[in-house]
Amino acid sequence: MITALAGTSQITVAQVSLSSPDKKIVVQVTTEEGGKISYSVMTGQTEILRKSSLGMVLDIADLSTGFSFVKASPVEPITDAYNLAYGKKLKTVYTANKTTLQFKKQGGAIFEITFQVSNDGVAFRYELPGNSDRSGQMISERTSFHFPLSAKAWLQPMQVSKSGWEQTNPAYEEHYVQNVPVGTAAPTPAGWVYPALFRCNDVWALITEASVDSLDCATRLKAESPDGEYTVGLPDPREITTGKGLLPRIKLPYTSPWRIITIGSLATIIESTLGTDLAKPAMGGDFSYVKPGKASWSWINSKDDFIVYDEQKKYIDFAAEMHWQYCLVDADWDRKIGYEKIKELAAYAKTKNVGLLLWYNSAGDWNTVKYTPKNKLLTHESRMAEFRRLKEMGIMGVKIDFFAGDGQSVMAYYQEILKDAADAQLMVNFHGATLPRGWSRTWPNLVTTEAVRGFEMVTFEQKDADLQPTHCAMLPFTRNAFDPMDFTPMNLVKIPTKVVRQTSSAFELALSVLFLSGIQHYAESPDGMQQVPAFVKSFLQQLPDTWEEVKYIDGFPGEYVVIARKSKGKWYIAGINGSKTARQIELNTAAFGKKTATLITDGATMLTFAQSKLAVKAKQSVTMGASGGFVMVLE
Secondary structure, eight states, rough: OOOEEESSSSEEEEEEEETTTTTTTEEEEEEEETTEEEEEETTEEEEEEEEEEEOOOSOEEEEEESSSEEEEOOEEEEEEEEEOOSSSSSSSEEEEEEEEEEETTTOOEEEEEEEEEEEEEEEEEEEESSSSSSSSEEEEEEOOOEEETTTTEEEEEETTTOOOOOOOOOSSSOOOOOEEEEEEOOOTTTTOOSEEEEETTTTEEEEEEEOOOTTSSOOEEEEEOOGGGGEHHHHHHHTOOTTTOOEEEEEESSSSEEEEEEEOOHHHHHOOHHHHHHOOOSSSOOOTTOOOOOESSSSSHHHHGGSHHHHHHHHHHHHHTOOOEEEEEEETTTHHHHHHHHOOOOOOHHHHHHHEEEEOOOOOOTTTOEEEEEEESSSSHHHHHHHHHHEEEEEOOEEEEEHHHHHHHHHHHHHHHHEEEEEOOOEEEESSSSOOOOOHHHOEEEEEEEOSSSSHHHHHHHHHHHHHHHHHHHGTTTTHHHHHOOOOOOOOSSSSSSSSOOOOOOHHOOOOOOOSSEEEEOOOHHHHTTTTHHHHHHHHHHOOSSSSSEEEEEEEEEEEEEEEEETTEEEEEEEEEEESEEEEEEEOGGGGGSEEEEEEOOSSSTTTEEEEEEEEESSSEEEEETTOOEEEEEE
């Protein structure tokens, strides 16, 4: 509602508020003297955001100041129901209150901001109505998130463009800075990535964006946040493909991506689906070929030298034995195996009810990585020729690696790949890539994306292995909150390098339930699986491919997390302890309405398992050892 209205000779000042359906979250938007637009957010008596800026700047217009308030549309209750092939929930219903605020500059330019407030958060986007052939270049975005100075932050640094191995950064592959005061500067000028997690007293806020399409760039938070005010930052000028666009050229009519703030308890963060609620609905077409599942993968264990025919056949047999649907063949398969022999492998895999997935280099002049196939996907014509060939060979999907960043041309490249892959009925896995920002709803054939410092890094360096327990305990609250994540988890026995794993085997097993991915690529080998107890192997053979519901049990970002997921009448509870001391938790197993409980936890050592049958009761104590974990099945 409009709570105040005043006028001057030049600027009309107003204050408008919008509440969530349950009245707990309130957004207040203010047009100030001078025509700047700001907003603030409260939940109950807790201030989440102090006065924060709105607007953007184009080369032809400053859309951040000089505005008069014109009107607010009537508050409209909205409902959106949709299904996901994979994710936290099979069926989702989003409800919110919506209003569009209209502002006008003295020169006549109309600027609109649509707010939608749901019981679990706030979303807003910018709109420029009208119709014009004239376009303006985006220069900056003034959107900010101004937290109280008492707030704390859990943030992942943005990687500097053209840094890292073969200058392949940024790839969203850093460890999180945890529980630091707001205002702490990022370690590099590149800033912070989404999702960005904050705590205000006992209320949590998770910031991200959605509905980024081929005309947009992706954004991040700037490195400096004076007074706890985080401002949206734009990509580095080097984050482009083949010399093309970095920032959007805006032409009327224009609608920006959504800025999203999930707000509530840690249960809200874990159970919310705002990141896909605000994504664009699925594109038209037949996506029935998209089949979530699990995959074996040789490279994580035997690396480059074993992308050969016999090794891949071994991993196909492994997938078949484990009742997993896929086998991923990684880099250089075209040179070390060849198209004809891959076709043979695909035919062999089909007899085992296993589908093959093949790796590709994204290529382009931004990319110096030597791995092949390369230069096959740069144009629509070459992509479709390659994708049709793969489909004729019986290939089910592609893993595409080494992208250039977050510029507009890169966003367009992602979308073009997804569209062409959908036309060819191929599933897609992006690696060395950006956060997908809800694309799995828009393009159901995007089954997973890396954008995480995953298990492959653990196999390379001891420091990553040492940080793995707390890193994994961060991911359900941040990176994996809304988008599928190809962490490639679950090494149950031993890392096949000199690196010594610091997590227990039960911790690793729990990741198979905690982490969400349309296709989950497992980091265990055939030989390793022969060394685990039969009950662990049976658990993995019967583990569901999709989840119907999610329930947060307990946890704290970077320290520990316990989550329950439901599938086909059973509840699977998984927990990991990211700390170096044992932790006891209490479970109300009776609340799930099941009759029996089977618990798998650490055995006498970190590399062994124990299984027990438990009575279902209101108070069930479970102990997770240092860097340990557990899984429980209720049925």
